[in-house]
Every structure is written in C-alpha cells, then in structure tokens.
Amino acid sequence: MSAPAVAPEDRDDLVDREVVLRFLLSAAFWLVFAPTIGVILSIKFNYYDFLGDIRWLTWGRLRPVHVMGVVFGAFSTAILGLTYYMVPRLCGVRMYREEWSRFVLWFWNIGLTAALISLPLGYNLGIEAGEFPIWANVLIELALILVTIQVLGTIFRRREPRIYVTLWYLTAAYIWTVFNYAFGHFILPYSMPGINNAAMHGLYIHYIVGLWITPAGLAVIYYFLPLSARRPLYSHKLSLIGFWSLAFFYPFVGTHHYIYSPIPYWTQTIAIVASMMLIIPVWTVIQNFYGTMVGNWKRFQESYTAKFLVVGAFYYLLGCFQGSTEALRGVQRLTHFTDFVIAHSHLTVFGTFILWVTAGMYFVIPRLSGHELYSRRLAQWHYWLTVAGFSVMAVVLTVQGLIQGTMLQVGADFVDSMAAMKPYWLARTLAGVTMDIGAMVGMWNLYMTVVRGRRIEAPANAPVGTVAEPQWT
C-alpha cells in the first residue's frame, strides 16, 4: 500500500460540491439502470417470448430505452457532473451563473426520466437516437443551452491564461451538441422526407457519437489521466493534432451508415475516406495517453481512475479501428446488418466512454465528499467484472458478426444464420450480466463512499498548506 499523498493546495473550493455529487450520483443510477435494460434485451435473443406478452416490455419499446439511457443517462449525466468539476478548476474561477447548475440538474434528470418512461409507453419520434418525445426534449435542450452558456462564460472570465485541451474539447462538444440535439429532435422528425432524411439522419446520429460522446469523453481522459498518473501530459503538440483532425474529419463520417444506399456515390466515398482518416486523431491521442503513463505504470496498479482510463483507451483503439475499417465498402458488404456493428458500438460507447467517466467518478467522488473510497475490494470487483464481462462481449459480438456476414455472403438461409448464433447470444447475455453486476457493485461502492466513507486524513508529516489526497484514486 502506498503512503497517503498530499496535493499542494485545495482547488476544490472553486467547485459546487453539492451539484457535482448530485450529478454523479444520478449518473450512478443511470449507469446501473440502462445496462440492466440491455441485459433484459439480450435475454430476448435466447428466449424470444421473454416478457413478450407485456406490450411496454417488448423489444421495439425497450431497445431505445437501453441506447438512449446509456448515451444520455449514464454517459451524459456523468459528463455534466464532471464538467462542473473540471471547468472551474481549469479556469481558476467558480462556474459562471453557478445558480443555474441546479436548474440544469433538475431539467436534465426530469427530462430524461420523462423520456425514458415515455418510450416504453409508445411515445417515440421514430428517429434512431432521436426517439425522445417533444416534452422531454424541451427540458433537455434547455439544460444543454444553460450549461453551454455557463461553460463559455466561465472560460471568458478565467484566471488561467492558457486553455488546456480539456476545455477545447468540452467547449466544442457543448456548442456542437446544442445545435445537433435541436436538429435531431426538433427538425429531422418533422421535415425532409425520404432519402434526404436518411442522409441527414446519418449526420445527426454520428454527430451524437463524434461531436458529443467522443470530444466530451476525450475531455475527461485528458483531464484525469495526468492527475491520476501523476505525470505531465505527454505532448501538447499531439493534443492539437488530435483535436483539429477530429474536428475536421468527423463531420463527414455520418453517411457511412448508408453505404450501398441511393445516397450519391461520391457522398458515400467522402464518408468512407473521413472514417479512415479518423485513424489520425485516434492513434494520436492513444500515443498521448500511453506516453503519459510511461515512467509511472505503478499508478495503474494503485489508482482505479488510472485503471479504468488505461483499459478504456485500449478498447478505444480497438473499437475505433473497427469503426474506421468497417466503413470500407468491402468490409461493409460483409458486416452490415450483423452483430459486428453492435460490437463496434459497445466497444466505443461502453468499453471506452463509460469506462472513462467511471474513472472520473472514482477520482472526483472521494475528493468532493472528503471520504476515502468505501471499499477497495468492491472497486477491485467492479474493475475485474467489467473487464472480464466486457472483453467476452466484445469478442463474441465481433465473431458473431463475421460468422453471420460470411454465412449470408455464401448464400446461407437467413434463418440458418440466426440459428447458428444461439451459443454466442447466450455468451453475450452472461457477459452482460457480469458487466451489470460489476456496475452495481461499483456504483454501490461510490454511493457508500459519499454516505459512509472514512474521512480523509492527512499524514502526520504533511507540510502546512497541503491537503490530503484520497487513496486508490
């Protein structure tokens, strides 16, 4: 066990502790709820009539609850909480219009709850990743506008003259998403019929991934990796290349969902090229992350923040390489309409971004609650159940996709290609249950850290003016 560390001074006095903790604890709830729905859905692959006679628990109604629950519930709620932690500390001032944060907290969670209850009841706008009904969208959009103004206002009033890479990504993510969310929920469902709607939907859905989840997730790892590794970030220069190449190439990626469709051929070609060119930002940031860890890999053993960040970065490399190459026409022909696509989405959204925000929660919750992590053993279980369950799921889904695609290419009957999937679907469910138990254990541990954790105590020989750092984070 390492000696308790001390930090030079406490800058958490800039942070609205209550708001951040409430956001992160509500994220903890969504982090258990949304994957549990995924487990129920995966059971339906094995037992197709499971819960099938209850209308609001049928596949079509629950599937968007799982997807939107993970994207906007688990991931985005955590990002909002971490934003209110990172931005004041990076700017050296308290959040602009701090009193708005409570409105954002309630608008966001009430909007989300209303939306996720409405979907099983059958209120659905019918746009993939844009299913939320209008009354929820108004609240969610309002929350996004308020937090964007707060982030920009805080940056304009900052005391730190330089803008760290986390702030570039956060600023971009919020500005892009305020417009993209409005586009996907207020414009797309009501206008542009036919193929134009499909083309625009391709842009919208990939802007959720590429212009919200990706930059917000990268903001988190850029912030917490140097702090948890206790090392300088490897390269400012690579940060610049990673950010601008993502901003340049990602907007053209969306149409790769519609390769071989009636959308103009050259548009598809641009989407394919842009998808492959995303290897530049991905490999650049990966070099930056692993370069930062070099020289202090000991922290990978000691810190749960570092553990989740580093493992998430590994899945990021795999998932993004999968995503880039599956846009190629030859690979698309093999993998489209198969579980290969689902493997990619799970590797990126869960394997990468959910793990990164989880890492952020392990860092922030003990510090803001003033308590040591409740149980190192539970954290250990959380980590290993997540890694074991998720690694099996990623491999199983990828293999499934390749088998399905190959069978269909050689002319096998569609029903036969489904029947061949039975053992894989069972493995996927067991992997999902493992991950879900891991998430429950982890979120319980974080909740108990707030309510029952032991107070953080500075070592006896700590210099005056320093503050104690919690262990294992």
Place this chain on the structure above:
Amino acid sequence: MENEEGHDHDPSEITRYEPSGIDERHGAVPAWLTAVYVALVIWMVYYLIRFWTDKG
C-alpha cells in the same frame, strides 16, 4: 512553434496549468506517427479519385 518569448519550444518543456495542477510537456510527434499521417493522406487522395463515381 514559438513560445511566449519568441523562442522555439523545447519538446521536454513543461507547462503547468496552475488551478488544476495539470502539467503538460510541449512534446513532439513521433516518427512512426508522422509516417501514418503521410500514408493515410496518400491513400485518401487515391481513394477519392478512384471511387468518386461508381465505375461498376
């Protein structure tokens, strides 16, 4: 790239973001990564020209 005094940055130069306590090296781009950038740009030009229209 030049620093605030107008001198070239030393790749090992460290900047501290005071309020957050984050340190950052100016850093450099490794040669292998530069090779990846060049290869991808060449492939991009080829692919755009070759597949701009469906040649059947």
